[in-house]
Amino acid sequence: MNINAAEFKAKCLKLIDEVAATHEPLVITKRGKPVARVVPIEDEQPRGLFGYMKGTVTIHGDIIDVPHEPWAAETGEEDDLYVPLLTSPSAKP
Template sequence: MNINVSEFKANCLELIDEVATTHEPLVIGKRGKPLVKLVPIVDETPKSMFGYMKGTVTIHGDILVPQDELWSAESGDEDDLYAGLRPGEGKK
């Protein structure tokens, strides 16, 4: 948002509060020429990565029991992928 210096002077406290709440910068000018920019202070302390996604996941149904689907580990249909990887297997 752009504003004239005389208007800023008359409403500076309200404009400062608005910039602080909306986080939108305010450009203050004189005679149509931009002079300064009023921006909110950003908290620069690093936030902990622990729990930063709290509340962003929705769980639908039971997550512990597979739904009518047999896992490959239970059915053995991928055993050929692991052939020769067990200790003592494939050695002569």
């Protein structure tokens, strides 16, 4: 919403209450050019940790029926990486 400075001066308190209620910014003009903007203050209360990311996740595909892919621990394909750790002098059985 746009309003000229003279009208804003006359209705200042009412317009501020309207901005607070509608959360719509108000642009104040002087000779047709914008000079100031009155905007509502955002909620400054910190949100709790529980649920603060609600609505930010998108699920793609089926999360219940996931195809099984064997882990390296199941197949033993990375066992050679641990041999130096098992044979070092500091390794305790």
